[in-house]
Amino acid sequence: MARRSGSPFIGFGAVFVKELADHLGSSRMFVLEWLVLLTGIGAVYTAISDLKTTTASDPFVFLRLFTHARDPLPSFIAVLAFLVPLMAIGLGFDAINSEFNRRTMSRILAQPIYRDALLLGKFLAGLATLAIALVMLWLLVVGFGLITLGVPPSGAEVSRGIGFLVVALFYGGLWLTVAILCSVLFRSAATSALVALGLWLLATVLWPLIVQFAANAIYPPNAVTLLLGGGPSLGQVELQQTLSRVSPSTLFDESVLALLHPATRALGPVFMSQLEGSVMGAPLPFGQSLLLIWPQATGLVAGTIIVFVFAYIAFQRQEVRA
Amino acid sequence: MSEVVLSAKGLSKWYGPIAAVSGVDLELHRGEILGMLGPNGAGKTTTILMLLGLTEPSSGTIDVGGFDPIRAPLEVKRRVGYLPDSVGFYDNLTARQNLRYTARLAGLPREQAEAGISAALKRVGLDEVADRGMRTLSHGMRQRLGLAEVLMKGVELAVLDEPTSGLDPQASFDLLDTIRGLKADGTAVLLSSHLLDRVQAVCDRVALFHRGKIVLEGTVPDLARRVFGGVYIFELDLEGDVDAPSLFAALPGVRQATAADGTVRVLADRDVRAELARAAVAAGAALHRLVSVEPSLDAIYRHYFEGRHGTA
């Protein structure tokens, strides 16, 4: 392709502002936020009623607000792990195809902007909406905790909480790009939403099953170890973990585990010899936890970039005529 | 002639093995109006999209105000206003907000944009509905809003793809006025339309598209000469029980005579008005009207496509 002149970011601001305003004012966003809010409040409320008794003894009581679960209610992070992708897909599944269906695409692309600005503006506006919603929820949970628990969060808790927020945003960003890619590939918004949701189900529900099945098939459990009450072989565990990390939901779960359970020391199999001299159950400093999840977090970002590039290429090649 | 705003040479577009456009040459000057005609699927919209840089040509070169739409698309799009054949707007915004968004994308300074938007809305007669939601606007109003967008942008070249579709008669006459206004401001206008009389009324030149090629190009009298050769056309209104077509067809110099809706149309090699009148009266008919007609674009178009396959 011939080299083109002019910045790809001309018009980006205009697109961003319009899309953000659209998202924040849309009934879709309103519904999603209330959904998250209500389930979140339910989860946090039960957590608080359980936690009140341990406030004094637990140094990370604020983090428990996020992670505590009591049957049959899930924990707040379990709710988020479920609803963040849903929200992201809800924000992105009709990003591009709606412009075609409303017949605004040719009018917009006849203005002096590159398609880059349109795609990036839409992505970042979706991400900003997600960020606003997550920050609001986060503040709500912390505020709720402050009032009911009556102790302020420690510095470590705040930084871990913010770390969690950032990881949740990365995770949402990945599903947002997946949804935007679908909106480029499929002209019908319903198809696009369905495919995006299908991919999400595949990654969160089906993939772990497939992985377990595959690992079992490749490293069949040894009859003797089974008789002796042993677990699966190391090879099987490692294969299973490697494969399962293809799914962004695994990356997210692992990151959240390390961030919100400060005692987490490793995200893979650990040998007894490696634990020699360690104080079991002692929390890791925040920096060490960050190091632990670094690969997971960069994995999520890298995935986002790769999917975005695919969406970009597909969009560039598209005919403007609907 | 004055400065060239648009020039295209050897423009072609292939969709797989099908040539949507093949070897189209176009030139447009400041303040000139060129009409694009042709059957459905003749390649008008495809040509327009290539001129705007919205579709990459398979071959050929384009120059819009000194810029190539592929290499410098932003420069071209700053200079060109486009009204698509099916124009849509954001339903959750008002008419004015829709134009505001386009103005921001076009990089117009805020104050200039506000003034331009109000002026453009007034010019297309939408100032009263400007702050109502898009949902309350009719199809024709949307079409006019699309035109307002082109006016607001203040461009050197306005490309209008079927701007008259869906307009009521009064609105389409107003549209012609607006287009003449653009011409007066020195804007070149490229417009495609199926309303031949409207095209004839406003265009300086017309280009007739057929199967991806321009088969005829020039002023309307030019085309008439080329399509009809040196033919004279007369129309007569007769009253009386006569078989006018066969009566006139027998006269020397007459090539063809047809009757439709009480009006007889005669094609002849020379001015046969005297003979026609005499023959009609001799046959006992009352002659109400006898005129020599300049071939309309409509007649040219139909004559050209008669015998050829009407559609591509």
Ligand SMILES: Nc1ncnc2c1ncn2[C@@H]1O[C@H](COP(=O)(O)OP(=O)(O)OP(=O)(O)O)[C@@H](O)[C@H]1O
């Ligand atoms: N994306 C595409 N893929 C394949 N063929 C296409 C595509 N777009 C247009 N065509 C073909 O290109 C030809 C020209 O279409 P075009 O839209 O330019 O016609 P037109 O002159 O604008 O017709 P109309 O008067 O109906 O608007 C048609 O035969 C059409 O089928």
Ligand SMILES: [Mg+2]
């Ligand atoms: Mg067309």
